[in-house]
Amino acid sequence: MHLKKLPAFIGLPVFVLGVSLAGCSTVAPPKDSIAAAELAIRGATKSKAPEYSPLELRMATDKLDAAKRAMDKKEYTEARRLAEEALVDAQAAEAKAASEDASRAASDLRQSLETLRREAQRASQGN
Amino acid sequence: MNRLNVLGSAALLTFIFGCATVPSALEQARQNYQRMQADPQITDNAPVAAYEASQTMKRADQTWKESGDEAEATHLAYLTDKRIQIARENARQKVAETEAQKLKQEREKIVLETRTREAERAKQLAESRANEAQAAQREAQARAQETQEAQKRAEAASDRARELEKQFAELKAKQTERGFELTLSDVLFDFDKASLKPGSSRSLANVARFLTENPDRMITIEGYTDNRGSDAYNRDLSQKRADAVRDFLVQNGISADRISARGLGEDYPVASNDTESGRQQNRRVQIIIMNDDGRRARQY
Numbered sequence: 522m523h524l525k526k527l528p529a530f531i532g533l534p535v536f537v538l539g540v541s542l543a544g545c546s547t548v549a550p551p552k553d554s555i556a557a558a559e560l561a562i563r564g565a566t567k568s569k570a571p572e573y574s575p576l577e578l579r580m581a582t583d584k585l586d587a588a589k590r591a592m593d594k595k596e597y598t599e600a601r602r603l604a605e606e607a608l609v610d611a612q613a614a615e616a617k618a619a620s621e622d623a624s625r626a627a628s629d630l631r632q633s634l635e636t637l638r639r640e641a642q643r644a645s646q647g648n
Numbered sequence: 649m650n651r652l653n654v655l656g657s658a659a660l661l662t663f664i665f666g667c668a669t670v671p672s673a674l675e676q677a678r679q680n681y682q683r684m685q686a687d688p689q690i691t692d693n694a695p696v697a698a699y700e701a702s703q704t705m706k707r708a709d710q711t712w713k714e715s716g717d718e719a720e721a722t723h724l725a726y727l728t729d730k731r732i733q734i735a736r737e738n739a740r741q742k743v744a745e746t747e748a749q750k751l752k753q754e755r756e757k758i759v760l761e762t763r764t765r766e767a768e769r770a771k772q773l774a775e776s777r778a779n780e781a782q783a784a785q786r787e788a789q790a791r792a793q794e795t796q797e798a799q800k801r802a803e804a805a806s807d808r809a810r811e812l813e814k815q816f817a818e819l820k821a822k823q824t825e826r827g828f829e830l831t832l833s834d835v836l837f838d839f840d841k842a843s844l845k846p847g848s849s850r851s852l853a854n855v856a857r858f859l860t861e862n863p864d865r866m867i868t869i870e871g872y873t874d875n876r877g878s879d880a881y882n883r884d885l886s887q888k889r890a891d892a893v894r895d896f897l898v899q900n901g902i903s904a905d906r907i908s909a910r911g912l913g914e915d916y917p918v919a920s921n922d923t924e925s926g927r928q929q930n931r932r933v934q935i936i937i938m939n940d941d942g943r944r945a946r947q948y
Contacts, residue, residue, distance in 0.1 A: 606727065609727050609731060612730070613730050617737045620741035622741075623740075623744035627748040630755065631751060634751050637758050637762075640762075644766070
């Protein structure tokens with residue numbers, strides 16, 4: 522065999538490359554990843570994300586759409602990556618919106634407390 | 649053979665090149681990851697998200713190390729970055745919520761303090777109003793009492809005035825501008841005598857009683873004579889007659905300070921000196937009870 526005559530330092534990479542190419546061709550459709558991304562986007566849409574982080578949410582839905590298109594073209598690896606990214610994008614959008622919401626709530630409280638303190642001080646000065 | 653060699657060399661080159669140059673996205677993710685690990689605010693407040701980020705980071709490193717798949721490594725680096733972002737946001741949310749919790753407690757404290765103070769102030773106000781009302785009531789009572797007392801005093805005064813009037817009537821006193829003037833018609837003196845005739849004491853006793861009952865009153869006693877004898881003699885005699893009446897009153901307990909006695913001689917006769925009965929009437933003593941306000945008798 523010709524292959525047997527090949528040095529090991531050439532044969533191994535060829536083998537690895539072959540395995541990875543074979544892997545590519547045997548990748549299953551990433552249905553779970555797409556379902557997970559859809560769930561995450563649905564959750565984020567119900568959160569404060571449409572209000573506080575609409576761009577991030579939009580990015581997630583765009584990626585999900587792209588993932589579905591890749592699925593149609595049977596580009597499963599691309600579809601999986603897009604779906605996985607759509608998932609974290611949606612989660613990031615939701616997390617950003619939640620922290621923004623909490624920050625605003627704290628800020629409002631700080632302000633109302635300041636007002637209250639001033640009023641209390643004025644009241645204690647007997648006005 | 650030649651074709652295979654070329655193919656193998658290309659694969660080798662790709663492998664070695666990929667190994668040597670870490671994808672920039674992965675390098676960036678590693679830096680972000682290290683920064684996250686060094687931030688206790690994130691690791692303390694968002695441990696779950698931080699753990700997920702670290703798992704993804706490991707997968708990215710491992711994938712790159714084992715397969716050299718740049719596309720997958722870059723993809724996993726992206727996921728790592730996003731998970732780090734999520735951890736950072738979760739931590740920020742936790743910090744804000746903790747602060748909000750503290751602010752709420754503080755606000756409740758202030759509200760409570762304010763309410764307590766307001767209640768205290770309202771109580772004080774109510775108390776001071778109650779005190780004011782009480783004071784007003786006391787004042788009103790005092791005023792009512794005063795009015796009552798004034799009324800009593802007025803009644804007593806009018807009683808006294810009526811009594812006085814009655815007494816004056818008993819004394820047959822005559823209201824004049826000097827005061828009440830009474831002529832003791834039965835206080836009679838013999839000619840050239842200054843001693844009270846017996847029988848005079850009854851009407852003088854009335855005067856003494858009146859003065860005892862009205863201790864504020866002052867009196868003036870005026871003695872008169874008829875026209876026989878010299879003026880100087882008659883003046884002296886009339887003084888003696890007035891003194892005799894004063895002495896009687898003093899003996900009956902009236903203070904001498906309240907009595908002034910003077911002799912006016914034969915002046916101001918009340919009857920004709922031509923007849924004995926007229927002269928008898930002129931030999932008289934008049935008592936003037938001075939007005940209560942202390943106005944003195946007009947001097948003659």
